[in-house]
Amino acid sequence: MDGSTAEPCDPQREYAMTMATVTFDSDGLKLAGDLYQPDTTDGPVPAVAMAPGFGGVKEMLMPPYAAALNQAGIAVLVFDYANFGGSEGEPRQHMDLEAQQRAYRHALDYLAARDDIDADRLGLFGTSMSGGHALGLASTDPRVHSTVVLIPFTGLDVSVFPAELVAMVEDAAKKLAKREEPQMIASVGHPGDFAVMTSDGAWDWAQRMTADAPSYRNEVTLASLWNLANYRPAEHLSAIATPVHAVLAADDAITPAAAARQALSTVAHLDVVEFPQTHFELFDSHLRETIDLTTRWFTTDLQ
Numbered sequence: 036m037d038g039s040t041a042e043p044c045d046p047q048r049e050y051a052m053t054m055a056t057v058t059f060d061s062d063g064l065k066l067a068g069d070l071y072q073p074d075t076t077d078g079p080v081p082a083v084a085m086a087p088g089f090g091g092v093k094e095m096l097m098p099p100y101a102a103a104l105n106q107a108g109i110a111v112l113v114f115d116y117a118n119f120g121g122s123e124g125e126p127r128q129h130m131d132l133e134a135q136q137r138a139y140r141h142a143l144d145y146l147a148a149r150d151d152i153d154a155d156r157l158g159l160f161g162t163s164m165s166g167g168h169a170l171g172l173a174s175t176d177p178r179v180h181s182t183v184v185l186i187p188f189t190g191l192d193v194s195v196f197p198a199e200l201v202a203m204v205e206d207a208a209k210k211l212a213k214r215e216e217p218q219m220i221a222s223v224g225h226p227g228d229f230a231v232m233t234s235d236g237a238w239d240w241a242q243r244m245t246a247d248a249p250s251y252r253n254e255v256t257l258a259s260l261w262n263l264a265n266y267r268p269a270e271h272l273s274a275i276a277t278p279v280h281a282v283l284a285a286d287d288a289i290t291p292a293a294a295a296r297q298a299l300s301t302v303a304h305l306d307v308v309e310f311p312q313t314h315f316e317l318f319d320s321h322l323r324e325t326i327d328l329t330t331r332w333f334t335t336d337l338q
Contacts, residue, residue: 053071053072053073053074053105054069054070054071054072054105055069055070055072056068056069056070057069057070057112057145059114059141059142059144059145060141061117061134061137061138061141061142062117062134062137062138062141064117064122064123064124065122065123066114066115066116066117066122066123066138066141066142067093067114067115067120067121067122068093068112068113068114068115068142068145069093069098069101069112069113069114070110070111070112071101071102071104071105071110071111071112071113072105072110072151073105073106073107073108073109073110075108077108078153079150079151079152079153079154080108080109080110080151080152080153080156081108081109081110081152081153081156081157081158081333081337081338082109082110082111082112082146082152082153082156082157082158083101083104083109083110083111083112083157083158083159083160083181083333083337084111084112084114084139084142084143084146084157084158084159084160085097085100085101085111085112085113085114085159085160085161085165086113086114086115086116086135086138086139086142086161086165086168087115087116087162087165088161088162088163088164088165088166089130089163089164089188089222089231089232089255090119090128090130090222090223090231090253090254090255091119091244091248091251092115092119092120092121092248092250092251093113093114093115093120093121094120094247094248094250094251095244095245095248095251096162096244096318097113098113099322099326100160100325100326100329101113103326103327103329103330104329104330104333107330107333107334107338108334108338109158109333109334109337109338110146110151110152111160112142112145112146114138114142115250116130116134116135116138117131117134117135117138118130118131119250120248120250120251121250126211126217126256127252128217128219128252128254128255128256128259129211129217129255129256129258129259130255130256130259130262130263131262132164132167132168132262132263132266132268133262133266135164135165135168136168136171136172136268139159139161139165139168139169139172140172140176143157143159143172143176143178143179147178154178155180156180156337156338157178157179157180157337158179158180158181158182158183158333158336158337159172159173159179159181159182159183160182160183160184160329160333161183161184161185161187162184162185162186162187163185163186163187163188163289163290163314164188166184166185166186166187166188166281166290167184167187167188167189167190167266167268167269168268169182169183169184169187170182170184170187170189170268170269170272170275170279170298171268171269171271173272173275173277173279174271174272174273174274174275175271175274177276179277180277180278180336180337181277181278181280181332181333181336181337182275182277182278182279182280183279183280183281183328183329183332183333184279184280184281184282185281185282185317185325185329186282186283186284186287186289186290186292186295186314186317187269187281187290187295187298188268188290189268189269189290189294189295189297189298189299190266190267190268190269190270190294190298191263191264191266193264196264201264203257204257204258204260204261204264205261207256207257207258207260207261208258208261208262210258211256211258217256217257217258218256218257218258219254219255219256219257220254220255220256220257220260221253221254222241222253222254222255223237223238223240223241223253224237224238225238231255231260232289232314234288234289234313234314235287235288235289235313235314235315235316236313236314236315236316236319237289237314237315239315240315240318240319241253269298269299272298272299272301272302273301273302273303275302275303275304276303276304277304277336278304278305278306278332278336279299279302279304279305279306280305280306280307280308280328280329280332281295281299281305281306281307281308282307282308282309282310282317282325282328283295283296283307283308283309283310284309284310284311284312284313284314284316284317285309285310285311285312286311286312286313286316287312287313287314287317288313288314289314290314292309306332308328310324
């Protein structure tokens with residue numbers, strides 16, 4: 036299914052919402068979350084767990100999706116990973132991707148334990164890196180009844196990287212394991228910069244998205260890239276027995292659509308919508324459409 040071009044949607048649009056700050060435990064650390072709850076007396080409601088993409092914090096991009104779901108009668112927990120934003124954890128800005136996926140599981144634990152949440156109607160939402168986490172967890176956790184992913188990370192082909200870079204990243208990981216001071220790398224930069232993401236308008240997009248995210252830092256540990264190179268969240272997607280819905284960007288150079296389509300091809304219950312955009316342009320040109328699709332999919336699956 037192809038999406039048509041739409042007018043850009045303002046990511047800072049105001050939504051009516053009920054939101055409370057909460058914390059929950061993940062691997063012994065206290066993670067910070069924002070819990071969006073619908074204004075209803077109809078009893079326990081369905082809920083979705085979501086978290087930001089690579090190096091992000093919960094105030095980036097997530098709120099309009101959470102608020103739209105909230106308006107549709109679905110509660111949402113948006114959280115910061117360990118070592119990021121308002122959550123505990125050291126070293127700061129270090130991405131343990133397996134732990135991040137476990138954090139999604141612990142977010143479901145928190146939601147399922149609440150009296151106002153229906154533990155039999157839980158879903159996962161993720162974009163880019165967090166899309167990979169959502170897919171990975173959906174393949175192992177039977178509580179997940181619906182998964183929506185946008186431009187999901189499904190693995191990395193490190194064979195295309197220069198040997199010098201691979202050696203540098205491996206060395207950084209070894210030094211971090213010895214508790215040496217972590218080396219850092221910018222998360223986003225201009226083309227030609229030494230940064231993780233420099234294409235697809237990464238720099239400009241990050242400037243807009245971080246305007247209301249004071250805890251965001253444009254850096255991750257260099258050792259995070261070692262974890263990235265060895266993270267395979269899409270290895271067992273054929274085990275997912277519940278619906279998966281995906282939005283892809285045809286010209287995405289960061290999480291290529293072809294790789295995502297290949298990984299998702301083993302999912303039994305799958306919807307895919309593809310737009311002719313790059314990784315970050317998707318949210319400039321089609322934010323409203325992706326919010327509407329996300330709301331429609333979760334409403335169908337969880338209501």
